[in-house]
Ligand SMILES: Cc1ncc(C[n+]2csc(CCOP(=O)(O)OP(=O)(O)O)c2C)c(N)n1
């Protein structure tokens with residue numbers, strides 16, 4: 001969205017009138033089942049009248065690619081955890097267990113789509129072509145962000161729960177307005193959409209409610225992607241909601257789908273369906289990816305304090321990687337050489353990340369002043385000058401040695 005193209009008025013009643021009935025009809029529930037699954041925990045394929053075709057369209061290379069990305073990002077996660085344990089990162093937020101939810105949904109996006117992640121979407125970052133080493137500058141405390149969101153249409157991580165969901169809807173509404181302006185100029189605009197990632201705990205934030213009301217009212221091209229990993233630190237999802245989170249979409253008037261979040265094929269299919277729909281101008285979809293955080297909330301958390309190990313064991317049996325590996329082997333789509341190569345690529349990424357992180361330097365305080373406002377600001381300039389004079393007032397080691 002170009003800043004120069006921002007509308008002069010924020011909201012316009014005429015725009016609402018463009019969707020007089022569309023959101024009042026019955027809300028479609030494709031399939032209608034409780035949870036969409038195309039690849040079960042044993043690696044067996046299942047068909048589906050709406051989503052099956054999306055999985056059928058994937059060739060062997062694409063399927064191997066899904067496996068490679070899930071395995072590589074899990075290896076990355078281990079390296080980042082080790083770096084934190086060795087004192088090289090202040091904190092790490094592991095994703096292990098959620099690879100299918102992230103790789104499946106991320107691969108359904110197009111480069112022109114815009115992604116608003118939380119703080120755990122390392123797998124999505126990989127699918128966007130991000131250098132994963134960049135993610136770590138925030139966790140090393142040497143950057144307030146770490147990357148330019150516009151390079152890969154991947155916003156900076158947001159640690160204030162659910163704030164990015166509002167940003168995502170605002171961005172999606174911006175796409176609608178840019179589109180209208182482009183059509184008025186006789187241009188053919190890109191049909192882009194937005195994905196807002198958030199967690200089961202964040203779903204309790206008022207920001208999510210407001211986002212969904214606006215998205216429905218304006219039929220904004222946004223997919224709400226909720227990773228229900230069963231825990232919000234030590235609070236279980238059953239405390240946050242008395243109905244499946246996907247059902248909440250009904251109340252806003254758009255489709256809500258619960259998908260097996262450990263099934264990369266189903267997640268990919270459902271997200272592609274939702275994004276296609278959003279790009280066609282048919283409005284938002286809520287996807288609840290039913291998954292599990294196998295590790296700690298962060299490296300500062302100890303899950304043994306609040307959940308039984310047996311629960312983790314139950315979910316380990318539903319591991320997203322093992323089931324795809326079983327499927328690829330059973331179908332003869334991947335051999336041992338492939339899996340060896342994936343392990344090598346994971347190690348290469350881990351080495352690259354470690355090397356890059358150890359070389360990251362803390363910024364000077366002057367740099368912090370540069371990013372307060374987009375343009376130079378007299379008050380900030382004055383404060384910077386004061387700070388520089390203050391720093392210059394200290395005796396240097398050399399002056400001290402010279403007496
Ligand atoms: C507005 C706000 N309130 C509280 C917190 C503290 N906090 C950080 S993560 C978290 C739990 C989030 O759980 P969930 O949304 O399920 O995401 P998950 O961490 O499980 O991926 C909380 C309460 C915060 N970061 N922001």
Ligand SMILES: [Mg+2]
Nearest residue numbers: 199200231232
């Ligand atoms: Mg959670």
